[in-house]
Amino acid sequence: MLMDSPIKIYEHLLHVLEQIPRGKVSTYIKIAEALGDPVAAKAVKDALERERFAEFKTKILESAQRSSDAFTDFVSDRPLELLASYQMEQAEQVIRDDDFNGSDRIAGVDVSYQGDVAASACVVMDSDLEVIDSASTVIPVSFPYIPGYLMFRETPAIEAIAEHVSGFDLLMVNGHGIAHPRGCGLASYVGLKLEQPTIGVARTLLVGEKEEMGHSVKYNGEVVAAEINRPGHPPFYVSTGHRISLTSCVEIVERMEGRRQLPEPLRLAHLEARRLMREL
DNA sequence: GCGACAG
DNA sequence: ATCTTGTCGC
Incomplete structure (x- = not known):
């Protein structure tokens, strides 16, 4: 289509x-x-x-x-x-296996809203959790939030800012990857459009259930996400966006974990997007 | 009473 | 996501 x-x-x-x-x-x-x-x-x-x-x-x-x-x-x-x-x-175009070279430079994107306007921010960090680059911008939104259709609302804002940041190896997105009713959530779609490896990170599940034992989340009989638990914080979920395996997603997310609930690149991107939006 | 859904 | 002050706790 x-x-x-x-x-x-x-x-x-x-x-x-x-x-x-x-x-x-x-x-x-x-x-x-x-x-x-x-x-x-x-x-x-x-x-x-x-x-x-x-x-x-x-x-x-x-x-x-x-x-x-x-x-x-x-x-x-x-x-x-x-x-x-x-x-x-x-x-069908989503690649669920590792297909990236390095993983030193990890980026995180997030979007903040106010009516018909979106503020998006992207932060790139190295393995030592040092900020290498960051950028943010404002763009109008023309699609509502509908569960399962988040990509049509948020992708334009993410594309708008991801281009303005220096090269990163991997991009973390606030939202599910393949843990989606039709196997293509925001993180996967962003990966396809940017032709970059992406990881989906979300606070709550959209589909699937966590297995009784372990951290795997299953949907339609297959493992589509992993629950991440940080002491003192509510759990969150990680899933393959594009060109990366779930195992690597977990590995990288845990590596980029500060002392907070969400991975640092996402936390900082979230703060920056909100800051930009509130100063308008 | 059922369902309750990313951001 | 956003609307919203103070307040409890580490």
């Missing part, structure tokens, strides 16, 4: 909302289904909170009401279905 131009999800939403007949109502779930995936129900709700769609909010049923009479006969291109199949295609 070709993804030359980004999906204009809000225009699709507008198109769907306008189909609700005058005097009739619908539900967030039905609208999300029309967009191609019911998981987007909360994102639909969030969108209707915004000025642009405020006029349609009266067309939503109260949650306590029964939705049997909700308008559901929408005509839509179902954009989220398109995006989901795109992810499945991309998943």
